[in-house]
Each structure stands twice: as C-alpha cells, then as structure tokens.
Amino acid sequence: MASRLLLLEARKPNPNPETKCSESQGKRSVTHLGGGSEVIYSPRFLSSERAWAWFDYLDKEIPWTRPLIHVFGRSYTQPRDTCYVASEGLTDLKYSGYQPHAYTWDEYPVLRDILEAVHEVLPGSRFNSLLLNRYKCGSDYVAWHSDNEKLYGPTPEIASVSFGCERNFLLKKKPAKKEEEPSKKQSKVALRNVHSFLLKHGSLLVMSGHTQRDWLHSVPKHSKPGSVRINLTFRQILL
Ligand SMILES: O=C(O)CCC(=O)C(=O)O
Ligand SMILES: [Fe+2]
Structure with a gap:
C-alpha cells in the first residue's frame, strides 16, 4: 500500500533554484497501524504562503x-462549521441524520x-467529493x-488538508465486538x-486501507482558546 502512496510535496514553480525546495524538506511519516490500516502525514505539503492565501479564501467565501445533527436519539448543533462539495x-452523503447540500466545484x-494539488501527490487518486470543516476556536471539535x-x-482513501490553527488529530482502535468492560490494564494499553x-x-x-473500518479518529477540544482552523477532507464516492 505504501508504494501506492507516492507522497511528494505539492509542486509549485520554484522562483529561486538556489533555495531549492525549502518547502519540500518537511519529513513525511508513514504509520502502519496494523491489519492493513495506514496513515501518512506530510507536515509541509503546502508552503505557508500558499496555505494562508487559501485559508483566507476559504474563511471568507465558503457558505459555512x-x-x-442527530446522534443516539438526541439533537445537537454540530460543534464546528461545515460545508460539502461534490x-x-x-450518491448523496448523509451522516448523523443530516444530509448536506452538495455545492459544485464550479x-x-x-x-x-x-x-489538483492533492491529486498531484497521490497518483491514481480520483477524489470527487469534499467535506469542509471550520473550527472557530479551541472548543470546536469533532x-x-x-x-x-x-x-x-x-x-476508502481520505486525504485531509489543514489550514490555520494547529490542532491534534487522534486515532484509536475500535473496540473488538462483544468485548467486556476493559480491565484497568487493558485501558492503559488502549x-x-x-x-x-x-x-x-x-x-x-x-488515511487508507482499513483505517475507517478498524479505527476511530477525532479532533478533541483544546484547553486554550485558539484561533480558526479549516480542514478539508477529500473522498471518493464510488459509482
Ligand atoms: O478536522 C479534521 O482534521 C478531521 C475532520 C474529519 O474527521 C471529518 O470531516 O470527517
Ligand atoms: Fe472524519
């Protein structure tokens, strides 16, 4: 699987070859979660400048x-802003009893x-939908x-691009089915x-392979007030 994910930094004409690829020096890490689940993280996919220009556009122009949403029979206001493009x-996307309007790429x-920048670094990927999230402050979360x-x-392969305030993204293994209450020792292992x-x-x-089948992910609340973070997750809906 790793060989399929040929991760390069987003290419952009380099105006100064002397300072070659300072934006491509960020280390990529591949995390094998086991059981055919894998996560690749590329901290400097975009230059800071390019990412801020896109952040400003997204913050101002997207109809957030x-x-x-409805979870376990109760209704909540989703704790972050959202928008959907496909x-x-x-097929329409529906989650937590909510069916977002699908805006068009045009x-x-x-x-x-x-x-395009994402497709360039993930050869063979064909994302056709995008879920956008905006976390206005540290108390917004998923x-x-x-x-x-x-x-x-x-x-599914899901490509997630982040802009603005840094936040933690966590992954934990789904509990095995019919599991009893975990012991203290098991909780520590978990x-x-x-x-x-x-x-x-x-x-x-x-995220790729069986990550969605076997793992959960979240962006927890942050104790500091923080500032705006925008996240884009590209996905492919199969026909
Ligand atoms: O904001 C993030 O980094 C993750 C968002 C996410 O998990 C989702 O939109 O499904
Ligand atoms: Fe997610």
Whole structure:
C-alpha cells in the first residue's frame, strides 16, 4: 500500500533554484497501524504562503453552516462549521441524520486548485467529493468517529488538508465486538494505542486501507482558546 502512496510535496514553480525546495524538506511519516490500516502525514505539503492565501479564501467565501445533527436519539448543533462539495450525479452523503447540500466545484474554483494539488501527490487518486470543516476556536471539535459510509467502499482513501490553527488529530482502535468492560490494564494499553498527529498549517494527512473500518479518529477540544482552523477532507464516492 505504501508504494501506492507516492507522497511528494505539492509542486509549485520554484522562483529561486538556489533555495531549492525549502518547502519540500518537511519529513513525511508513514504509520502502519496494523491489519492493513495506514496513515501518512506530510507536515509541509503546502508552503505557508500558499496555505494562508487559501485559508483566507476559504474563511471568507465558503457558505459555512452549523447544522443540527442527530446522534443516539438526541439533537445537537454540530460543534464546528461545515460545508460539502461534490461532483454531480453522485450518491448523496448523509451522516448523523443530516444530509448536506452538495455545492459544485464550479461554484468555488479554488477548491479545484486544492484538489489538483492533492491529486498531484497521490497518483491514481480520483477524489470527487469534499467535506469542509471550520473550527472557530479551541472548543470546536469533532468527536470520535470513522468515515465508513458505504458510498466510499470498503477501503476508502481520505486525504485531509489543514489550514490555520494547529490542532491534534487522534486515532484509536475500535473496540473488538462483544468485548467486556476493559480491565484497568487493558485501558492503559488502549491509551498507549492512541496515535496523535499535530496537524500543521499546510499539512496533508492521508488515511487508507482499513483505517475507517478498524479505527476511530477525532479532533478533541483544546484547553486554550485558539484561533480558526479549516480542514478539508477529500473522498471518493464510488459509482
Ligand atoms: O478536522 C479534521 O482534521 C478531521 C475532520 C474529519 O474527521 C471529518 O470531516 O470527517
Ligand atoms: Fe472524519
């Protein structure tokens, strides 16, 4: 799987070859989670400058909403802003009892540029939908979940690009089915099995293989007030 994910930094004409590729020096890490699940993290996918230009566009131009969602029979206001973009003719996305309106790529052409930058570093990928999230401050979050909707198929590749305030992204293994209450020792082991990535401005994180089937991920609340963070997750809806 790793060989398929030929991760390069987003290419941009370099005006000064003497200072060659300072933006491509960020180390890429590949985390094998076991059982055919894998995460690749590239902290400097985009130059800071390019990422701030896109941040400003996204913050101002995207029609952000904070929808009502339904989880375990209760209604909540989603604890972050959201928006959804998809190619035409695809199955509608629905999560937590909420079906977002699908905007088109033509309405927000910059999103196509970002998509192109992602496609460039993930050869063979064909993302056709995008979920956008805006965390206005440290108390905005996304709870533990997996993006295992049927419309993405059994082994979805999800590419996540982050802008603005750095936040922690956590991954933990889903509990085995019919498991009894974990013992204290097991809980300690479970804690050790949480993987944490500090998602930097302009970074790219890719989840692939069985990550959505076997693992949960979250962006927890942060104790400091923090500032705005925008995250884009590109996905492929299978036809
Ligand atoms: O904000 C992030 O880094 C993750 C967002 C996420 O998990 C999602 O949109 O499904
Ligand atoms: Fe997610």
